[in-house]
Amino acid sequence: xxxxxxxxxxxxxxxxxxxxxxxxxxxxxxxxxxxxxxxxxxxxxxxxxxxxxxxxxxxxxxxxxxxxxxxxxxxxxxxxxxxxxxxxxxxxxxxxxxxxxxxxxxxxxxxxxxxxxxxxxxxxxxxxxxxxxxxxxxxxxxxxxxxxxxxxxxxxxxxxxxxxxxxxxxxxxxxxxxxxxxxxxxxxxxxxxxxxxxxxxxxxxxxxxxxxxxxxxxxxxxxxxxxxxxxxxxxxxxxxxxxxxxxxxxxxxxxxxxxxxxxxxxxxxxxxxxxxxxxxxxxxxxxxxxxxxxxxxxxxxxxxxxxxxxxxxxxxxxxxxxxxxxxxxxxxxxxxxxxxxxxxxxxxxxxxxxxxxxxxxxxxxxxxxxxxxxxxxxxxxxxxxxxxxxxxxxxxxxxxxxxxxxxxxxxxxxxxxxxxxxxxxxxxxxxxxxxxxxxxxxxxxxxxxxxxxxxxxxxxxxxxxxxxxxxxxxxxxxxxxxxxxxxxxxxxxxxxxxxxxxxxxxxxxxxxxxxxxxxxxxxxxxxxxxxxxxxxxxxxxxxxxxxxxxxxxxxxxxxxxxxxxxxxxxxxxxxxxxxxxxxxxxxxxxxxxxxxxxxxxxxxxxxxxxxxxxxxxxxxxxxxxxxxxxxxxxxxxxxxxxxxxxxxxxxxxxxxxxxxxxxxxxxxxxxxxxxxxxxxxxxxxxxxxxxxxxxxxxxxxxxxxxxxxxxxxxxxxxxxxxxxxxxxxxxxxxxxxxxxxxxxxxxxxxxxxxxxxxxxxxxxxxxxxxxxxxxxxxxxxxxxxxxxxxxxxxxxxxxxxxxxxxxxxxxxxxxxxxxxxxxxx
Numbered sequence: 122x123x124x125x126x127x128x129x130x131x132x133x134x135x136x137x138x139x140x141x142x143x144x145x146x147x148x149x150x151x152x153x154x155x156x157x158x159x160x161x162x163x164x165x166x167x168x169x170x171x172x173x174x175x176x177x178x179x180x181x182x183x184x185x186x187x188x189x190x191x192x193x194x195x196x197x198x199x200x201x202x203x204x205x206x207x208x209x210x211x212x213x214x215x216x217x218x219x220x221x222x223x224x225x226x227x228x229x230x231x232x233x234x235x236x237x238x239x240x241x242x243x244x245x246x247x248x249x250x251x252x253x254x255x256x257x258x259x260x261x262x263x264x265x266x267x268x269x270x271x272x273x274x275x276x277x278x279x280x281x282x283x284x285x286x287x288x289x290x291x292x293x294x295x296x297x298x299x300x301x302x303x304x305x306x307x308x309x310x311x312x313x314x315x316x317x318x319x320x321x322x323x324x325x326x327x328x329x330x331x332x333x334x335x336x337x338x339x340x341x342x343x344x345x346x347x348x349x350x351x352x353x354x355x356x357x358x359x360x361x362x363x364x365x366x367x368x369x370x371x372x373x374x375x376x377x378x379x380x381x382x383x384x385x386x387x388x389x390x391x392x393x394x395x396x397x398x399x400x401x402x403x404x405x406x407x408x409x410x411x412x413x414x415x416x417x418x419x420x421x422x423x424x425x426x427x428x429x430x431x432x433x434x435x436x437x438x439x440x441x442x443x444x445x446x447x448x449x450x451x452x453x454x455x456x457x458x459x460x461x462x463x464x465x466x467x468x469x470x471x472x473x474x475x476x477x478x479x480x481x482x483x484x485x486x487x488x489x490x491x492x493x494x495x496x497x498x499x500x501x502x503x504x505x506x507x508x509x510x511x512x513x514x515x516x517x518x519x520x521x522x523x524x525x526x527x528x529x530x531x532x533x534x535x536x537x538x539x540x541x542x543x544x545x546x547x548x549x550x551x552x553x554x555x556x557x558x559x560x561x562x563x564x565x566x567x568x569x570x571x572x573x574x575x576x577x578x579x580x581x582x583x584x585x586x587x588x589x590x591x592x593x594x595x596x597x598x599x600x601x602x603x604x605x606x607x608x609x610x611x612x613x614x615x616x617x618x619x620x621x622x623x624x625x626x627x628x629x630x631x632x633x634x635x636x637x638x639x640x641x642x643x644x645x646x647x648x649x650x651x652x653x654x655x656x657x658x659x660x661x662x663x664x665x666x667x668x669x670x671x672x673x674x675x676x677x678x679x680x681x682x683x684x685x686x687x688x689x690x691x692x693x694x695x696x697x698x699x700x701x702x703x704x705x706x707x708x709x710x711x712x713x714x715x716x717x718x719x720x721x722x723x724x725x726x727x728x729x730x731x732x733x734x735x736x737x738x739x740x741x742x743x744x745x746x747x748x749x750x751x752x753x754x755x756x757x758x759x760x761x762x763x764x765x766x767x768x769x770x771x772x773x774x775x776x777x778x779x780x781x782x783x784x785x786x787x788x789x790x791x792x793x794x795x796x797x798x799x800x801x802x803x804x805x806x807x808x809x810x811x812x813x814x815x816x817x818x819x820x821x822x823x824x825x826x827x828x829x830x831x832x833x834x835x836x837x838x839x840x841x842x843x844x845x846x847x848x849x850x851x852x853x854x855x856x857x858x859x860x861x862x863x864x865x866x867x868x869x870x871x872x873x874x875x876x877x878x879x880x881x882x883x884x885x886x887x888x889x890x891x892x893x894x895x896x897x898x899x900x901x902x903x904x905x906x907x908x909x910x911x912x913x914x915x916x917x918x919x920x921x922x923x924x925x926x927x928x929x930x931x932x933x934x935x936x937x938x939x940x941x942x943x944x945x946x
Contacts, residue, residue, distance in 0.1 A: 238493030296349025311935025356418030563590025683761020699812020769810025791850025
């Protein structure tokens with residue numbers, strides 16, 4: 122079936138080529154895009170490289186209703202996916218994205234070619250990216266983006282850790298004049314259809330007629346702008362600001378369950394009038410402020426200063442699962458009708474960078490110092506600590522965590538004439554990085570047990586319902602350093618043969634050394650056709666979040682409360698279960714592709730194979746009776762079990778990317794830009810982790826179960842197609858975009874509980890009108906035809922809170938209709 126899709130994409134590209142042969146085309150200079158990612162040779166275009174590089178302009182990012190960077194990339198790149206999970210604690214607020222089906226933290230993110238700091242959040246729940254901490258791309262406002270370059274190839278030897286799947290380089294706007302102010306408003310106008318279960322026998326309420334409902338929500342106001350200012354006679358200062366106010370969306374099924382305790386053996390009369398839409402599964406409430414500035418100044422003909430700074434405050438609110446009035450976790454005196462606990466993280470993100478470029482003989486030198494931090498602090502609202510009884514508060518400070526990174530970099534580039542077809546480009550550099558990670562505890566009531574028993578006399582859970590606070594025993598404050606050095610060579614060996622090679626050495630204070638290398642070749646048969654390929658080994662250092670994250674909650678096992686902890690791998694309890702200090706993930710990447718160019722038409726087809734060994738994953742919760750007995754025998758009394766991060770998953774990922782672009786200028790119909798893209802991706806798990814200590818138990822607990830294996834293998838689309846047409850003529854313009862997401866598996870604990878999410882096509886439409894020269898009015902809709910993922914049956918939605926799977930690659934929010942006014946000068 123996938124080969125049929127490849128033939129379809131190739132045929133579509135061929136039809137564009139046939140059109141290109143007869144149509145009027147722009148000159149080559151109009152379609153050339155100079156890049157700085159994946160190569161350190163000046164003036165190299167995206168179609169001249171030995172590895173595939175996509176360029177998305179800042180203007181393209183704004184041609185959609187939802188203009189956050191991750192969402193824009195997901196519709197522009199077929200191999201980039203951005204699922205939008207809900208009911209996943211902090212992951213609702215900082216959502217991860219994937220490239221080529223690999224983990225979110227296996228793609229390196231740069232800003233102006235400098236490493237960006239990651240988020241402090243580690244994704245813990247059952248979503249795509251479980252166990253990873255990735256860069257939050259949505260801390261960068263679209264208004265500040267000049268372009269984004271995406272290197273779809275491993276590049277650890279060139280850029281260091283994390284660049285296994287590829288590299289995303291955000292190039293900031295540089296302007297000393299001009300500006301723009303944009304105001305937009307949009308909302309979800311949608312019809313929701315869910316599957317529901319019949320109420321209990323004899324119930325005095327019905328829900329079947331409420332399985333379909335219209336919803337207008339998700340109202341979003343976005344105000345953004347940028348201005349270019351002169352900085353002296355030879356400098357620029359570009360300042361951007363953005364305000365986002367996004368209201369929640371609710372996509373739940375009506376709750377068919379009994380809500381209140383029985384009254385004299387009969388249903389409480391309140392059941393008939395209870396609002397069955399008592400849960401919240403959808404987009405979070407977000408209020409967000411972002412400031413970003415980018416500056417540069419030419420001191421002389423050979424020396425320039427540059428720098429940027431950003432700050433973002435994000436106040437988000439999402440929900441947990443609804444607690445019914447009759448739930449043991451409820452205190453009826455506080456919440457007589459039950460309660461919906463809310464998770465309210467406040468995220469502060471900061472970055473500051475400064476650098477200088479200068480000449481040292483024949484070397485073009487660059488030295489920079491970049492600092493970044495991300496802090497996430499949790500407030501839990503509309504909840505309670507059941508163990509405190511009626512005296513419990515309803516709002517708790519639950520603590521949080523912070524990650525920071527300081528990077529010093531020095532590099533130089535020059536050319537040597539060594540008798541080849543082109544000068545040999547030599548780049549060399551060194552990097553020193555210091556990272557820090559901290560967990561800070563919440564207030565005591567957020568985690569302590571007050572000793573109030575349930576009505577049946579048994580103990581109850583500690584801490585705030587839905588999100589117990591971090592305890593003093595969870596607190597950490599850890600740091601590490603790394604030192605790296607690299608050399609990068611590139612030259613045309615002949616007029617047709619381009620070769621590049623890179624070698625990098627890195628030393629980490631916590632796990633040792635690693636050496637990576639890369640070789641890439643490109644052969645141009647003529648001006649129209651070339652083949653290219655590469656082979657390299659790569660690595661990803663374990664993040665500090667994976668090494669030191671810890672949290673504790675109370676689980677009941679056969680009615681007995683136990684503290685269940687996520688342990689650092691170096692904790693004595695984790696070590697007793699076989700955990701080892703985390704080591705780097707290692708990869709080998711192979712790539713082979715072709716490039717075809719004819720005037721304004723281009724076609725690239727790139728195949729890849731990525732083998733990753735010792736992937737770091739979060740283990741299952743180990744709470745089995747024999748595990749508890751084993752820990753007790755080792756002297757760890759009262760430990761109910763837990764989980765930890767561990768190396769040991771090996772995967773093989775193979776796939777093909779196809780990208781076709783064509784620009785057409787006509788005399789009577791204006792200008793057209795056509796884009797077709799396709800990605801076919803397949804991942805296989807070839808090894809799962811085990812420890813001798815756990816393997817010796819009978820039965821042996823599973824460290825990485827079928828849900829997580831299938832998430833790696835089938836949790837992202839096996840195929841994805843993108844197509845877009847952008848049209849302009851005089852003051853008018855329009856964009857039509859279609860994205861087809863292939864089938865995805867939402868795995869269950871057994872095969873019988875697996876749900877296949879059917880393929881879906883989402884269509885976006887936008888129309889633009891320049892009312893006067895500098896004023897543009899835009900109207901549009903994302904997901905025009907209001908597509909939703911496959912509905913979950915009641916068996917997998919027993920609470921009614923989750924009628925759609927979090928594995929949906931396009932979320933489950935429905936149609937988004939918007940309008941925008943933009944003023945430029």
